[in-house]
Amino acid sequence: MYSLGPERLLGNLLLGHLSTLEEVNTSARSGSFFLRSPDGVYMLKTLPSAEEEHFRLTLSEYYEHLRDNPHSLLSRVYGLHSLRYSGRSITFIVMANLFSPHLTVHEQYDLKGSTIDRLIDVDDKETLTDIALKDMNLHRRIYLGHPRKARLLEQVERDCKWLESRNVCDYSLLVGFHFSKKLMSSGGDALNRS
Secondary structure, X not given: OOOOOHHHHHHHHHHOOOOOOEEEOOOXXXXXXXXXXXXXXXXXXXXXXXXXXXXXXXXXXXXXXXXXXXXXXXXXXXXXXXXEEOOEEEEEEEXXXXXXXXXXXXXXXXXXXOXXXXXOOOOOHHHXXXXXXXXXXXXXXXXOOHHHHHHHHHHHHHHHHHHHHOOOOOOOEEEEEOOOHHHHHOOOHHHHOO
16 A cells, blocks of 8 residues: 555655656567556556456465465566446556565566567667566576575476466566676676686
């Protein structure tokens, strides 16, 4: 309620500014809109009717999977809502923002493990913070160490098996990079060293 509720809206009005949801640029082909709460804690995603129906059918299983897998990489959905206005309705989910609202995400990648249609032409490096690039744009090595890598791969496998068993075939891993000032001043070389 603090992030999205009427108290936030009224409080901002009293202070003389209107805090609104921020639209998030996306390279997704689903046609869904993504919005971020003013404090960056929550994301809203519009759902087509087929996605809404599928989500409703798997909701209890989704809850059980997250309960049994506290380190799941699946988005944490907190609510499914529908608004009706002027004879039309829009359905959306409220979910946790995967990225910390306190850190700037300098680069983000929507990874599917494929090379087909998985490249975004980016001319301007300034836009890297605004859009999720794809598999063929990723040219960084990520070092986690063996124990973290093993835990990550095990959880990815569990999540993928769960999604596959529910006939969800379009999913990806969203990866974000925040670079410290020290790393940025070195040109990012520390990230790419073997």
